[in-house]
Each structure stands twice: as structure tokens, then as C-alpha cells.
Amino acid sequence: MDFTFTEEQQAAVEAARTVFADVAPDAVPSPALTPGAVSDDIDRPLWARLATSDLLGLTLSPEHGGAGLDPVALCLVLREAARVLARVPLLETGAxxxxxxxxxxxxxxxxxxxxxxxxxxxxxxxxxxxxGHDPADQAVTAHRDDTTWHLDGTQTAVPWAYAADLVAVPARTTDGRTVLALVPRTHEGVTLAEQYSTSGELLAELHLDAVRLDADQVIDAEGAWDTLRELLTTGTCALALGLGEAVLAMTSEYTGKREQFGHPVATFQAVAVQTADRYIDLRAMEATLWQAAWRISTSATGALPAAGDIAVAKIWASEGVRRVVQTAQHLHGGFGADTDYPLHRYHAWAKQLELSLGPAAAHEDALGDLLATHPLA
Structure with missing residues (x-):
């Protein structure tokens, strides 16, 4: 069986590397500095380059100008974006x-x-x-009156809310179904309250007060929210992998140049063992990521639904990226705590990705529930 990526997927990676080549992670202020130091807008020039390179429609149908590729291709590009901490909503827009x-x-x-x-x-x-602890699809209520939907509720920690044109909001109907509302940021009844993430980025608490939407602004099809949640979670795993790989490369370079007792510290057994362990973490993150992305990209069936593979990938992503940045800071010594050194910002983004859409413990619980519902026997 051939596990290599397709030519189209590899071409997307090469295009992404070209676009992200000029992005400098250390050019973005550290979250340890004054909140608000980071712009509330996305990197618009970078966003324009992504569009010019046809990377914003990778998974969309050709009839809409997309490339018709699968979520694996999107995850490959997200991996490259995370290596440089690109300040663009590539995951959210793509999903x-x-x-x-x-x-x-x-x-x-x-x-x-x-x-x-x-x-x-x-x-x-x-x-x-x-x-941030309760199900997202229970935070907003929705009911329909003829051709109009009425939404009320609050969603916390919405990324890029101040820059986005539309916010996809899951909402629970009176009969227990979940619909997906496409809410314009400037729509009547929509208000945003500033929040800041551990990465220093501006988030928003989204309030919907008697928001009225036309029928074509609400996706009422079964499975829409489940698919969006799966894509967001798997994409977060891809971001964690790319960030972790960049941090390990940074650590390897530093320990190879830093000398103690006349020898590079990378030659010390304790240092070599720690970096080897983190390399194993990254390979486990990678294997579980591609398994999850493949499962949501195909109609493959198994003893467990795709949610099981996604939970395993997020467990490894959360635990793995945390261990990678902790080891990196330890092996960098004082440089690891220097806010002018890029590692500090990578660590902040890692913590955000670790907890985003649930930490490892939450997905362990979800996996346990899946195993109980779908026994392997």
C-alpha cells in the first residue's frame, strides 16, 4: 500500500513553503508584553499571497474556484503555516x-x-x-419563524472575530437539532467583547441578542456542525505538529552550537535522550494526524467512527506539543525565558493549541465513551 502524498498534495506543500518563506515569527510581539500589542487584524499581505497561490480553496469544489483536494492537503498547508506562526485564519476559513x-x-x-x-x-x-467547558452547540439557541431564524446566546474565545466577515455559529433548535448559522460580524444584534489568548492574539466573546437571519444564512443539514468540529480539531493537530517540528529544529540548532566543557551540549547523553524522546513524540503526532485526516477525507469505516481517530490525534497533539516546548525551554536555558527570543512566542502558541478544542484529558474521556459505545469486539 502506498502511503505517500499525491502530486497535488505535495504541490500544495511547495506552494505553501514559498508563501511562508518570508514570514518572520520573531517580528510578532510576545504575549508577555502589553495586551493589545498585536494587531487585531490578520496579516492581510500574507492572506493575499495565499489567495494568489490558490491555497485558500484547496478543499473546495472546482466550480467555486477550488482545487477539489481533501482535508489532508489542508492539514499539510496548516503544518507549514504553524512553523512560522502565520497570523492568518487559514484553519478557520478552510474548515x-x-x-x-x-x-x-x-x-x-x-x-x-x-x-x-x-x-x-x-x-x-x-x-x-x-x-469554554460546555458543548459549543448548546451555547446558542435558535428557532425558526416562517423563513426567519432567531438566535440568542453567547460564544466565548472566537478567534479572528474582529477581522472575519462571517462567523459560523452552532445553535441548538427547540427540537434538539444543531444548525450552523453564518452570522455577519456587523449584523444587528451582534456584539463583541475583547478577550486575549495565551498566544497574545485578540479573541472575542460573541453575544447574539435576538439576531434575525434569513433561511439561506443558516445551514440546516444534519452533520454540518459535526463535520466542522472534526475539521477544526484535526487542523489544530496539524498546527501543533508544525509548531513542534519548528521548535525541535530550533532546539537542535542551539544545542549543536552551545558549548560546555569544550563540547557542544548536543553531544551530552542527557540532552540527546531528551531530544530523541521529543522526536518520537512528533512522529506519533504525525502518524495519528494523518490517520485522522484520512478518516474524515474518505468513507472508510471501522470499529470506531472517525471521532475515535480524531480524539487519539488530539491527545497526542496536546501532550506532544506541550512536552516539545517544555524540553526546548529547558535545553535553551536562559534563552528559553527571553521574550526577545522566538521560542518564547512558540511556547505561548503551543499552550493555546494544547488547550484549544479540549485538552488531552477531555479527548481521553471522549475516547472512553466511544469505546464503551462501540466495543472493539
């Missing part, structure tokens, strides 16, 4: 656009998706619930 392509009515998809591929429309998702 929401893919969900629209699959589940929205044709007229809605035709109106929105070509603008996404051209970089004209920025999308994000509200996926952390009211407090």
Missing part, C-alpha cells in the same frame, strides 16, 4: 468553507465560496461554547 461546500444550498455556496478562494471573504468559527 468553515469546506463545510459550506458540503452542506449549504447551492445558491449560498455559489455566493460565498468564490469570494473565499479570492481572499475577499474571511471566515471563522465559534467552537468553544459559552464558557
Amino acid at each position: 468553515v468553507a469546506t463545510t459550506i461546500d458540503r452542506y449549504a444550498d447551492p445558491a449560498t455556496a455559489a455566493a460565498l465560496l468564490p469570494r473565499v478562494t479570492r481572499g475577499e471573504l474571511v471566515l471563522t468559527a465559534a467552537s468553544h461554547g459559552r464558557t
Whole structure:
């Protein structure tokens, strides 16, 4: 069986590396500095280059200007974006656009998706619930009156909310179903309250007060929110992998040059063992990521639904990226705590990715529930 990536997927990686080649992670202020030092907007020039390189519509249908590739290709590009801490909502826009392509009515998809591929429309998702600990699809209520939907509720920690044009918001209907509302940021009844993440980025608490939406602004198809959540979680694993690989490379370079007792510290057994352990973590993160991305990219069936593979990938991503940056800071010594050194910012982003969409313990619980519901026997 051939496990290599397709030519199209490899071409997407090469295009992404070219686009991200000029991005300097140390050019972005550290979260240890004054909150608000980071711009509340995305990196617009970088976003334009991504659009020009046809990387914003990788998973979208060709009829909408996309490349028609699978989520594996999106994860490959996200991996490259995380290596340089690119300040663009590539994950959120890609996941929401893919969900629209699959589940929205044709007229809605035709109106929105070509603008996404051209970089004209920025999308994000509200996926952390009211407090960050409760299910996201229970934080907002929705009921329909003739052709109009009415939404009320609060979603916390919405990334890129101040820059996005549309926010995909899961909402629970009176009959217990989950719909996905595409809420314009400037819509009547929508308010944003500033929040800051551990990475120093500006998030928003999204309040919906009697928000009225037309029927074509709400995706009422079964499975839309589940698909969006799976794409966001798997994409977060890809970001964690790319960040971890960049940090390990940074650590290897530093320990290879830093000398103690006349020898590079990389030659010391204790240092070599720690970096080897982190390399193993990264390879486990990679294997579980591609398993999860493949499962949501195909109709493959197994003893467990795709959610099981996604939970395993997120467990490894959360634990692995935390161990990688902790070891890196330890082996860097004083440089690891220097806010002017890039590692400090990588550590902050790692903590954000570790906890985003649930830490390892939450996904261990979810995996246990899946095993109980779908016994391997």
C-alpha cells in the first residue's frame, strides 16, 4: 500500500513553503508584553499571497474556484503555516468553507465560496461554547419563524472575530437539532467583547441578542456542525505538529552550537535522550494526524467512527506539543525565558493549541465513551 502524498498534495506543500518563506515569527510581539500589542487584524499581505497561490480553496469544489483536494492537503498547508506562526485564519476559513461546500444550498455556496478562494471573504468559527467547558452547540439557541431564524446566546474565545466577515455559529433548535448559522460580524444584534489568548492574539466573546437571519444564512443539514468540529480539531493537530517540528529544529540548532566543557551540549547523553524522546513524540503526532485526516477525507469505516481517530490525534497533539516546548525551554536555558527570543512566542502558541478544542484529558474521556459505545469486539 502506498502511503505517500499525491502530486497535488505535495504541490500544495511547495506552494505553501514559498508563501511562508518570508514570514518572520520573531517580528510578532510576545504575549508577555502589553495586551493589545498585536494587531487585531490578520496579516492581510500574507492572506493575499495565499489567495494568489490558490491555497485558500484547496478543499473546495472546482466550480467555486477550488482545487477539489481533501482535508489532508489542508492539514499539510496548516503544518507549514504553524512553523512560522502565520497570523492568518487559514484553519478557520478552510474548515468553515469546506463545510459550506458540503452542506449549504447551492445558491449560498455559489455566493460565498468564490469570494473565499479570492481572499475577499474571511471566515471563522465559534467552537468553544459559552464558557469554554460546555458543548459549543448548546451555547446558542435558535428557532425558526416562517423563513426567519432567531438566535440568542453567547460564544466565548472566537478567534479572528474582529477581522472575519462571517462567523459560523452552532445553535441548538427547540427540537434538539444543531444548525450552523453564518452570522455577519456587523449584523444587528451582534456584539463583541475583547478577550486575549495565551498566544497574545485578540479573541472575542460573541453575544447574539435576538439576531434575525434569513433561511439561506443558516445551514440546516444534519452533520454540518459535526463535520466542522472534526475539521477544526484535526487542523489544530496539524498546527501543533508544525509548531513542534519548528521548535525541535530550533532546539537542535542551539544545542549543536552551545558549548560546555569544550563540547557542544548536543553531544551530552542527557540532552540527546531528551531530544530523541521529543522526536518520537512528533512522529506519533504525525502518524495519528494523518490517520485522522484520512478518516474524515474518505468513507472508510471501522470499529470506531472517525471521532475515535480524531480524539487519539488530539491527545497526542496536546501532550506532544506541550512536552516539545517544555524540553526546548529547558535545553535553551536562559534563552528559553527571553521574550526577545522566538521560542518564547512558540511556547505561548503551543499552550493555546494544547488547550484549544479540549485538552488531552477531555479527548481521553471522549475516547472512553466511544469505546464503551462501540466495543472493539
